[in-house]
Amino acid sequence: MKSAVIIPARYRSSRYPGKPLVPLLGKPMILWVAELSAKAVGIDSVYVATDDERIAEVVRSAGFTPLITSTEALTGTDRLAEAARQIEADIFINVQGDEPTLNPADICKVRDKKVENPHAIINAYCWLNATEDPDNINIPKVITNENDQLVYMSRKALPGYKDISNAPVRFKKQVCIYAFTREELESFQAFGRKSTLEACEDIEILRFLEMEKTILMVESSGGSLAVDVPDDVPPVEAALLRVQAL
Numbered sequence: 001m002k003s004a005v006i007i008p009a010r011y012r013s014s015r016y017p018g019k020p021l022v023p024l025l026g027k028p029m030i031l032w033v034a035e036l037s038a039k040a041v042g043i044d045s046v047y048v049a050t051d052d053e054r055i056a057e058v059v060r061s062a063g064f065t066p067l068i069t070s071t072e073a074l075t076g077t078d079r080l081a082e083a084a085r086q087i088e089a090d091i092f093i094n095v096q097g098d099e100p101t102l103n104p105a106d107i108c109k110v111r112d113k114k115v116e117n118p119h120a121i122i123n124a125y126c127w128l129n130a131t132e133d134p135d136n137i138n139i140p141k142v143i144t145n146e147n148d149q150l151v152y153m154s155r156k157a158l159p160g161y162k163d164i165s166n167a168p169v170r171f172k173k174q175v176c177i178y179a180f181t182r183e184e185l186e187s188f189q190a191f192g193r194k195s196t197l198e199a200c201e202d203i204e205i206l207r208f209l210e211m212e213k214t215i216l217m218v219e220s221s222g223g224s225l226a227v228d229v230p231d232d233v234p235p236v237e238a239a240l241l242r243v244q245a246l
Contacts, residue, residue: 001090001091001115002045002088002089002090002091003041003045003089003090003091003092003093003111003114003179004041004045004046004047004087004089004091004092004093005037005040005041005045005046005047005093005095005107006047006048006049006067006080006083006084006092006093006094006095007030007033007034007037007046007047007048007049007094007095007096007097008049008050008073008076008077008079008080008083008094008096008097009030009048009049009050009052009055009059009097010050010051010052010073010076010079011050011051011052011054011055012052015228015229016227016228016229016230019097019098019227020050020055020097020098021054021055021058022227022233024100024227024233024236024237024240025237025240025241028058029097029098029100029227030048030055030058030059030097031058031059031062031064032100032240033095033096033097033098033099033100033102034046034048034059034062034064036100036102036103036104036107037095037104037107038064039104040104040105040107040108040111041093041107041108041111043063043064045089046064046065047064047065047066047067047083047087048064048065048066048067048097049066049067049069049079049080049082049083050066050067050068050069051068051069051070051071051073051079056068067082067083067086067087069082069083070082074193074194074204075194075204075207076094076096076097076204077094077178077180077185077188077189077204077205077207078188078189078204080092080094080180080185081185081186081188081189082189084182084185089182090181090182091111091114091115091179091180091181092179092180092181092182092185093107093110093111093114093177093178093179094176094177094178094179094180095107095176095177096176096177096226098176098226098227098228099175099176099224099225099226099227100227100236100240101223101224101225101236101239101240101243102175102177102220102224103220103221103223103224105221106124106175106177106220106221106224107177109124109218109220110122110123110124110177110178110179110218111179113179113216113218114179114180117216118181119214120213120214120215120216121178121179121180121184121205121208121213121214121215121216122178122179122180122215122216122218123150123174123175123177123178123205123215123216123217123218124174124175124176124177124178124217124218124219124220125142125144125172125173125174125175125217125218125219125220126172126173126175126219126220126221126222126223126224127170127171127172127173127222128141128170128171128172128173129222129223132173134157134171135156135157137155137156138155138226138228138229139155139173139174140153140154140155140173140174140201140203141153141154141155141156141157141158141171141172141173141174142172142173142174142217143158143159143172144172144217148216148217148218148219149214149215149216149217150205150209150215150216150217152206152209153174153201153203153205153206153209154201154203155201155202155203157171158171172217174203174205175220175224176226177220178205184208184213187211188207188208188211191207191211194207195207195210195211196210197209197210198210223239225239
């Protein structure tokens with residue numbers, strides 16, 4: 001089965017305008033993500049879906065392929081659905097453009113799980129580390145059943161507990177690597193709007209949950225940090241330096 005990584009990249013981020021082009025150690029963030037994706041699937045299978053020519057030019061100049069999408073996409077996954085119509089593949093892997101410290105092996109892990117489970121949506125997760133606050137609304141927390149199927153995802157610190165003795169020792173967080181078929185992307189966009197829970201939490205995968213799709217969560221190697229706001233840049237740059245030193 002042929003797989004392709006598509007990285008959605010929107011310039012007009014509400015929390016951090018121009019985020020895909022923010023320099024990390026002197027290199028635009030979108031290129032960090034494109035390069036790590038190429039390590040997983042090869043440069044010829046990596047695309048950047050964007051509605052902004054500034055991003056497209058940076059990507060093109062670095063040897064990657066931009067896919068121009070409309071300005072109307074509601075979410076990154078809607079943008080992926082648009083972009084997927086421009087290329088041929090069996091599995092479309094969404095790698096979030098603001099997680100430049102992802103491990104390429106985790107992209108392969110999500111892809112392989114999709115090959116094994118073609119009728120399920122695949123998403124990655126890892127455990128929050130000791131420095132991350134479960135109450136941080138920028139970190140979607142993941143609830144799974146004992147078969148690793150997604151039950152719910154929230155910006156609240158979940159699971160909750162009635163008694164302190166039952167408080168969770170660790171929390172799971174979403175890692176933004178997803179795998180879909182073309183048909184799943186088409187049905188997601190055909191929904192035509194953000195679903196009720198999706199709009200409430202501002203977590204797009206909840207649309208699939210409300211569409212009664214099975215979502216399998218795959219544990220990643222951990223350590224991924226996202227750039228959601230400008231204050232996230234210094235710790236991400238520090239993490240990139242640590243990776244380079246290995």
